[in-house]
Amino acid sequence: MNNVVLEFEKPIVELENKLLELRSQNIAGSELAQEIEELEKKRQRTINKIFGNLTRWQRVQLARHPQRPYSLDYINYLSPDFLELHGDRFFADDPSIVCGIGTIEGKRVMYLGQQKGRNTNDNLHRNFGMMRPEGYRKALRVMKLAEKFNVPIISLIDTMGAFPGLGAEERGQGEAIARNLFEMSQITVPILIIVIGEGASGGALGIGVGDRFLMLENTWFSVISPEGCASILWRDAAKAPEAADAMKVTSADLLDMGICDRVINEPLGGAHRDHKGMCEILKNEILIELTELELLSTDDLLEHRFDRLSNIGNYSESK
Amino acid sequence: MDWFRRKIEKIHPVQKKAIPDGLWIKCPTCSEILYKPELERLLSTCRKCGHHFRISPDIYVKLILDEGSAETLFTDLKSNDMLHFRAIKRYSAQLNTAIKKSGNQDAIQFYSGDIEGNPIVLGVMNFAFIGGSMGSVVGEKIVRGISLAEERSCPLIIICASGGARMQEGSYSLMQMAKTSARLARFSGKQGLFISVLTDPTTGGVTASFAMLGDVILAEPGALVGFAGQRVIKQTIGQDLPPGFQRAEFLLEKGFIDNIVTRSTMKSTLLKIILILHAK
Numbered sequence: 271m272n273n274v275v276l277e278f279e280k281p282i283v284e285l286e287n288k289l290l291e292l293r294s295q296n297i298a299g300s301e302l303a304q305e306i307e308e309l310e311k312k313r314q315r316t317i318n319k320i321f322g323n324l325t326r327w328q329r330v331q332l333a334r335h336p337q338r339p340y341s342l343d344y345i346n347y348l349s350p351d352f353l354e355l356h357g358d359r360f361f362a363d364d365p366s367i368v369c370g371i372g373t374i375e376g377k378r379v380m381y382l383g384q385q386k387g388r389n390t391n392d393n394l395h396r397n398f399g400m401m402r403p404e405g406y407r408k409a410l411r412v413m414k415l416a417e418k419f420n421v422p423i424i425s426l427i428d429t430m431g432a433f434p435g436l437g438a439e440e441r442g443q444g445e446a447i448a449r450n451l452f453e454m455s456q457i458t459v460p461i462l463i464i465v466i467g468e469g470a471s472g473g474a475l476g477i478g479v480g481d482r483f484l485m486l487e488n489t490w491f492s493v494i495s496p497e498g499c500a501s502i503l504w505r506d507a508a509k510a511p512e513a514a515d516a517m518k519v520t521s522a523d524l525l526d527m528g529i530c531d532r533v534i535n536e537p538l539g540g541a542h543r544d545h546k547g548m549c550e551i552l553k554n555e556i557l558i559e560l561t562e563l564e565l566l567s568t569d570d571l572l573e574h575r576f577d578r579l580s581n582i583g584n585y586s587e588s589k
Numbered sequence: 590m591d592w593f594r595r596k597i598e599k600i601h602p603v604q605k606k607a608i609p610d611g612l613w614i615k616c617p618t619c620s621e622i623l624y625k626p627e628l629e630r631l632l633s634t635c636r637k638c639g640h641h642f643r644i645s646p647d648i649y650v651k652l653i654l655d656e657g658s659a660e661t662l663f664t665d666l667k668s669n670d671m672l673h674f675r676a677i678k679r680y681s682a683q684l685n686t687a688i689k690k691s692g693n694q695d696a697i698q699f700y701s702g703d704i705e706g707n708p709i710v711l712g713v714m715n716f717a718f719i720g721g722s723m724g725s726v727v728g729e730k731i732v733r734g735i736s737l738a739e740e741r742s743c744p745l746i747i748i749c750a751s752g753g754a755r756m757q758e759g760s761y762s763l764m765q766m767a768k769t770s771a772r773l774a775r776f777s778g779k780q781g782l783f784i785s786v787l788t789d790p791t792t793g794g795v796t797a798s799f800a801m802l803g804d805v806i807l808a809e810p811g812a813l814v815g816f817a818g819q820r821v822i823k824q825t826i827g828q829d830l831p832p833g834f835q836r837a838e839f840l841l842e843k844g845f846i847d848n849i850v851t852r853s854t855m856k857s858t859l860l861k862i863i864l865i866l867h868a869k
């Protein structure tokens with residue numbers, strides 16, 4: 271796989287390459303060691319500077335970084351015993367979402383994860399992480415299974431949206447998403463939602479109703495992709511950066527809006543630079559959240575979930 | 590479809606010019622030239638082919654509720670434009686224009702009223718109000734409408750017409766899908782009856798939430814109903830869409846709506862459903 275470097279990451283990568291070169295020179299000497307130390311400091315400063323001033327559009331690009339960990343990267347790390355559960359029992363299996371059971375440090379969990387591909391073939395198989403109705407129905411089936419056996423649900427969001435195709439419409443994309451929103455509001459086990467990359471439209475929300483809504487630092491979530499919004503409201507998809515600003519799509523924005531409960535920090539320079547580090551961070555966060563959610567009675571859990579949703583919106587009321 | 594239209598225009602090149610301004614309108618389905626006063630008498634349906642023209646929410650209210658029974662609800666809610674959204678136009682300006690034009694505060698109006706003496710709560714969407722899009726106000730009104738129906742143990746009917754979620758409210762608008770669906774789930778758990786009526790067009794986030802969650806789902810003939818927009822699907826698949834795709838008749842065939850009901854029989858059909866399913 272070729273390493274993809276985003277434009278604004280280039281200064282960091284240049285320093286890293288230089289460091290690599292110096293370290294490979296098998297020369298002992300305090301001068302070299304000092305040079306390496308200086309460069310290392312410079313690298314840290316550069317990362318801090320660049321990542322301290324990211325625009326919304328740069329966050330969107332990071333969320334889509336092809337080296338970013340995807341659902342299966344997290345799932346396989348968190349639960350080496352993961353067993354995938356396929357199919358909606360009506361029509362087909364939708365590979366753009368991975369579902370299955372496993373344990374994290376002995377805790378039982380049900381996973382739902384929107385899955386992108388690492389290369390062209392893989393992406394065709396995964397449909398670029400864009401779900402079809404059978405995907406939403408598979409997700410609902412395994413959520414009901416989790417409910418039956420009192421297993422908490424972890425839903426990993428990473429999609430540009432639901433798939434806009436003929437078959438998807440024929441098989442009721444709208445109905446499938448609506449059904450999930452309806453049912454997920456009443457599933458009696460904890461549901462932990464984590465945006466790990468991008469999340470747009472009902473396509474993301476269709477597995478996104480739950481008790482906690484967490485976002486990794488360099489992710490975005492909105493009603494439509496910035497490109498989609500730009501092509502409708504600006505009549506020009508190239509205005510996507512402006513659309514990202516106008517819709518306020520980043521994790522920090524969603525936290526401000528009261529839709530995201532907590533932003534999870536990524537390793538220095540982004541999740542794509544340190545998969546293992548990111549997985550460890552996420553593991554801790556998941557364990558903390560699940561432990562808290564498990565303390566709630568079913569009634570309290572559902573009441574809180576309902577109240578969370580009911581309070582989202584922004585309007586004024588004149589009397 | 591574009592090809593089809595062009596061909597028709599070539600065959601009847603003078604027909605377009607022959608329509609006098611004001612009183613006449615051409616049926617987009619069968620090209621019949623219709624006299625507007627007669628069209629209105631026929632509830633804005635074509636006398637030749639039955640094409641259902643889009644109508645204003647006021648007409649729908651008159652069509653469904655008993656005369657003098659309608660009471661307007663929740664009129665004080667107004668969108669805040671929290672994001673200070675601006676594309677080519679400012680959202681706040683768009684809102685003000687839509688409010689002035691429609692005389693309503695947002696894209697859905699709620700009423701309490703009767704159908705042949707049976708009390709109901711009725712929501713009617715207005716496609717002319719920023720594409721009937723669902724933002725915070727539409728979501729909140731729907732939730733209040735459901736709560737009122739639950740409180741009064743009466744059926745809830747929503748006449749849908751929407752392009753989807755309101756992008757100008759960012760994620761707030763997206764979350765209204767979950768908010769309304771969650772409220773409907775509770776209503777349903779208390780034996781509440783919700784009838785969803787899909788009119789032209791019902792798409793996007795409205796389709797993917799309350800519109801598709803009716804205990805009974807009816808649609809007007811020919812209504813466009815779907816999740817993804819036709820332009821986006823066309824781009825994705827790189828070919829023209831089959832005739833009738835995402836129309837009410839297509840949804841009926843695929844099993845996603847209960848029935849197609851003409852405007853002239855809508856009230857009697859709703860009454861029948863209420864009397865049979867909602868019998869006390």
Ligand SMILES: [Zn+2]
Nearest residue numbers: 616619635638
């Ligand atoms: Zn006609």
